[in-house]
Amino acid sequence: DSGVTQTPKHLITATGQRVTLRCSPRSGDLSVYWYQQSLDQGLQFLIQYYNGEERAKGNILERFSAQQFPDLHSELNLSSLELGDSALYFCASSVAGTKGYTFGSGTRLTVV
Amino acid sequence: SQQGEEDPQALSIQEGENATMNCSYKTSINNLQWYRQNSGRGLVHLILIRSNEREKHSGRLRVTLDTSKKSSSLLITASRAADTASYFCATPGYSGAGSYQLTFGKGTKLSVIP
Numbered sequence: 001d002s003g004v005t006q007t008p009k010h011l012i013t014a015t016g017q018r019v020t021l022r023c024s025p026r027s028g029d030l031s032v033y034w035y036q037q038s039l040d041q042g043l044q045f046l047i048q049y050y051n052g053e054e055r056a057k058g059n060i061l062e063r064f065s066a067q068q069f070p071d072l073h074s075e076l077n078l079s080s081l082e083l084g085d086s087a088l089y090f091c092a093s094s095v096a097g098t099k100g101y102t103f104g105s106g107t108r109l110t111v112v
Numbered sequence: 113s114q115q116g117e118e119d120p121q122a123l124s125i126q127e128g129e130n131a132t133m134n135c136s137y138k139t140s141i142n143n144l145q146w147y148r149q150n151s152g153r154g155l156v157h158l159i160l161i162r163s164n165e166r167e168k169h170s171g172r173l174r175v176t177l178d179t180s181k182k183s184s185s186l187l188i189t190a191s192r193a194a195d196t197a198s199y200f201c202a203t204p205g206y207s208g209a210g211s212y213q214l215t216f217g218k219g220t221k222l223s224v225i226p
Contacts, residue, residue: 033213042218056207056213090155092155101155103156106154
């Protein structure tokens with residue numbers, strides 16, 4: 001157990017639907033990062049939050065949004081889902097500064 | 113875009129042999145990190161080497177960094193079947209306000225045959 005908790009582990013949904021992925025960071029970590037991993041694109045950075053505030057955006061589609069709550073857990077919302085959104089979605093957390101990340105075990109999203 | 117690129121893409125060795133993976137990157141860095149990912153699972157941080165370090169060891173892992181060539185290598189000595197995984201290098205990119213995000217390469221898939 002890495003200390004970063006992601007739910008659900010697996011999600012199967014239909015095109016056009018909306019889903020919410022949840023992440024609880026490791027205790028004491030203020031930064032949360034979301035990544036998408038697909039076979040063709042590799043690991044792509046989506047968005048970062050630090051202590052409730054958005055800090056950076058990467059290759060995140062407009063159909064996707066995220067937030068970090070006062071208790072530091074974060075949610076990634078994916079809407080108007082397309083087949084191409086099928087991927088592993090990872091959450092990672094870190095303390096401030098240039099340290100390593102701690103990753104969760106991911107949510108495998110399958111859009112059918 | 114990928115900052116780090118690992119080489120080779122795939123590597124198959126016998127148990128007990130050493131495995132070497134390489135990573136090249138494009139821009140100046142503060143540090144470089146290596147991660148391992150077992151199939152379909154989360155990434156695990158292995159080691160971080162700072163830009164002013166040339167070599168770092170952690171157990172059976174040895175990482176080198178050559179900032180003049182913008183390259184790093186990860187050596188796993190006396191490999192075990194349990195080392196079978198994908199290995200990624202990652203470099204931080206800064207977005208201001210002290211924030212940085214890691215950019216990952218596409219990884220090297222290592223298979224260790226018992």
